[in-house]
Amino acid sequence: MRPRRFPLTALPVLLTALAVAGCSSQAAAPSDAGGTVQGVTDDTITIGTTLPLSGGAATSGKGFEAGLNAAVKEINDKGGVLGRQVKLVVLDDGFEAARSVANIRRLGDQEKVYAVVSPAGSANIPGSYPYLAQKGMPLFAPVLPPDPEQDSVFLLGTSQRDQARVIVDFLAGKDVKKVAVIGQDNELGHAIRDGVKEEAAAVGVEVVANETTEPNSTEVSSAVLKVREAKPDAIVLGTDNTQSALIMKAVGELGWKPTIMGTSSTVTTGSAGTVGPAGPAAKGIYGTFISELPTSDAPEAAAWRTAQQAVAPDQAGSAYALQAYANTKIFFEIVNRMGDDLSWASFQKTAESLKEHASGIYPPITFGPAAGGGHVGTTGAKVAEWDGSAWKLVSEDWLEPGKSAS
Structure with a gap:
């Protein structure tokens, strides 16, 4: 397996995006006149990804x-x-x-990968949309950025916005009347704020505070204090793993006990990545999740646990690892169906033919044309509660946005 590679420099997002938009050196198709497909040889197929292996996430x-x-x-x-x-x-x-944008361009233009699979960074991925639109390289199952409705971008997992809507529905079902949002000043925070605002208006829940934190910062105390002044029944988190844990601890240190709830990204539902650092303050928090929990009895989850033990056994309880495993298996299920034509146009056509595909990890997956959200393959989320030692399933069924649950 190819070793991890790290970029030497990081460019500002705006300059990178302008450079990408102005670049015309790559054709929208990956094949030359001889039929060669980028990232594919007779013996290998190369994929790539960009991930926050350092920093707040x-x-x-x-x-x-x-x-x-x-x-x-x-x-x-x-x-x-x-x-x-x-x-x-x-x-x-x-x-x-900026580094995420630079990495995706590097993967396409220098590493010459066939596709970018399961990259993380809800707030960071959108900066690469202009480049991907120009190049045509598939981006498959990025971790919950907004849907650009582009031919080459396919999303798996309910969006941050719709998870926030499920959160409000769930809280309303528990008779919560007032909520506050603490979210980062990025796409992650904005999407969750938007979802909370939309659904709160629909179900009669009042948003009494909306505080902002800076990405990659550990300063959360001022936001927590301002939110407490508004006296919400519940707090919805739109922050990265590190900040979410710090917020839980700050709330606990105040002796304050509002309901706290986050998305699969903001509280790492199914993993100890956020609740572990938060310690006892995390007990009783709720989280949505968009793929089965790592402890699921599903045969596909059991297969993942076996595979994970062979590679990185310390991650065998990670919901993130399960999600990336499932994303990769689904991606190659599509490739297997393509046969001899591995062009990017064929990938799009084959992916769009996927209907009610049962992965065993996600809700049934269906893709269609990009316009109108057809490249968002799944909807719905489940809810779990951290009991101080494990995540316990609260909802057996996938909850659709716009439907109250308790």
Whole structure:
């Protein structure tokens, strides 16, 4: 397997995006006149990703990396994909938008990968949309950025916005009347704020405070104090793993006991990545999750646990690892269906033909044309509660946004 690679420099997001938008050196198709497909040889197919292996979201990044490696090893041990071994290139972006954008361009133009699979960074991925639109390279299952409705971008997992809507529905079902949001000043925080605002208006819940934190900062106390002054019944978190843990601790130190709830990204539902550092203050928090919990009895989850034990056993309880494993397996399920035509146009066509696909990890997956949200393959989320030692399932069924649950 190819070793991890790290960028030497990080460019400002705006300059990078302008450079990408102005670049016309890559054609929208990956094939030359002889039919060669970027990232594919007779013996190998190379994919890549960018992850926050350092910085405020490193816990999630390391989990995603472990899941990707587990899936690749399992696939290769079983003979590969269409007779080809899979190679994986992983770049660290430190949870910084500029580095994420630079990494995706590097993967496409220098590493020449076939596709970018399961990159993380809800707030960072959108900076690469102009480049991807121009190049045409598939971006598959990025971790919950907004849907650009682009032909080459396919999303798995309910969006941050819709998870926030499920959160409000769930809280309303528990007779919560007033909520506050603490969110970062980035796409992650904005999406969760928007979802809370939309659903609160629909179900009659009042948003009494909306405080902002800076990404990669450990300063959360002022936001917590301002929110407490508004006296909400519940706090919805739109912050990275590190900040979410710090907020829980700050709330606990005040002797204050509002309900706290976050998304699969903000409280790492199913993993100890956030609740572990928060310690006793995390007991009783709720989180949505968009793929089965690592402890699931589903055969596919059991297969992942076996695969994960062989690669990074310390991540065998990570929901992030399970999600990245599932993303990779689903991606190569599509590739396997493509047969001899591995062009990017064929990937899009084949992916869009996927209907009610049962992965065993996600809700049934259906893709269609990009316009109108057709490249968002799943909807709905489940809810779990941290009891101080483990995540306990609260909702057996996938909850759709716009439907109250208790």
